[in-house]
Amino acid sequence: MATPEEAKEIARRFIDEVFNKRNLKHAEEVLSEGFTEHSPPFPGMGNDKASAIEGFRLLLDSSDDLRVEIVDLVSDGGRIAIRGRYSGTDTGGSAPGVPPTGKRFDIEGIDVAVLGDDGRFVEHYGIADVMTAMGQLGLMPGPGDQG
Amino acid sequence: MSDVERNIDVVRRLEDAYNRREYSHLGELIRDDLIAHTPGSEQVPQNHEGLTANNEGAYSAFPDKRTEILDVFGEGDRVVARIHNTGTNTGGLPWLGIPANDAKVDLEWVQISRHEADGKIAETWTQMEVPKLMMQLGAMQAPGGM
Numbered sequence: 001m002a003t004p005e006e007a008k009e010i011a012r013r014f015i016d017e018v019f020n021k022r023n024l025k026h027a028e029e030v031l032s033e034g035f036t037e038h039s040p041p042f043p044g045m046g047n048d049k050a051s052a053i054e055g056f057r058l059l060l061d062s063s064d065d066l067r068v069e070i071v072d073l074v075s076d077g078g079r080i081a082i083r084g085r086y087s088g089t090d091t092g093g094s095a096p097g098v099p100p101t102g103k104r105f106d107i108e109g110i111d112v113a114v115l116g117d118d119g120r121f122v123e124h125y126g127i128a129d130v131m132t133a134m135g136q137l138g139l140m141p142g143p144g145d146q147g
Numbered sequence: 148m149s150d151v152e153r154n155i156d157v158v159r160r161l162e163d164a165y166n167r168r169e170y171s172h173l174g175e176l177i178r179d180d181l182i183a184h185t186p187g188s189e190q191v192p193q194n195h196e197g198l199t200a201n202n203e204g205a206y207s208a209f210p211d212k213r214t215e216i217l218d219v220f221g222e223g224d225r226v227v228a229r230i231h232n233t234g235t236n237t238g239g240l241p242w243l244g245i246p247a248n249d250a251k252v253d254l255e256w257v258q259i260s261r262h263e264a265d266g267k268i269a270e271t272w273t274q275m276e277v278p279k280l281m282m283q284l285g286a287m288q289a290p291g292g293m
Contacts, residue, residue: 004222043289072225072259072272074220074221074223074225074226074227074259075222076220076221076222078220079218079220079227081220081225081227081257083259083272108184108186108272108274109274110227110257110258110259110272110273110274111257112218112227112229112257125218125229125255125257126257126274127256127257127274127275127276128274129186129274130277130278131186131187131277131278134278
């Protein structure tokens, strides 16, 4: 098993490569073949490695100036929690079929990745502050707009 | 028991207290001047009284509410917990304008807690699947019409 410091370094490199350098090849390399995504970003998306990478692609496509900054890391060696700050401009649309607003978002999220014995990711779960992002983009349904 | 194991035990005991609606030992588990970073709950006082009111409010909406810790680990003064929550809206959420509608909710939250040297929780950061909750309650449509 990795040490907590080694696990955090793997997480830092992943965030930097995949989200800040937009290098999806890195995700292909560090997600194990049997990877399980417990938190698909949209209803109907799958839980396997290919679906997870498609989720990363959708996030990158939603904002051409996305920045992810790590605020806090917690690891026991086998798992790493990442509290991150996600900011950028909604240039690509926040969900499939939703037109871009051109507005900025700046939210936090907490993600947990599980490492396998070979130092690759085998599982992920995570939740971002989507309601705040929708408010910042002006997409929040008001009272009376429901259903 | 290491400090990390002790802190994890505090998180488990607090969740158990919320499930049993038994608040007399909150003072042993969580500071009364807690700093809670929970989006959307800025108006609720984050002391024992506010935490009790939060939990009782959830039980008034979802009398069959249950939470279960799916995963928990820690390092240093931090504990990370993944929590699964289920319930049925037979009581209504008047503070959100949502009437009782027998909707089943099934959602998760992830919490990072910071513990004092005595193990008590002093600060929390929480992210909850709020859009999923609102869709399950029939109060919000899925993005993009999904």
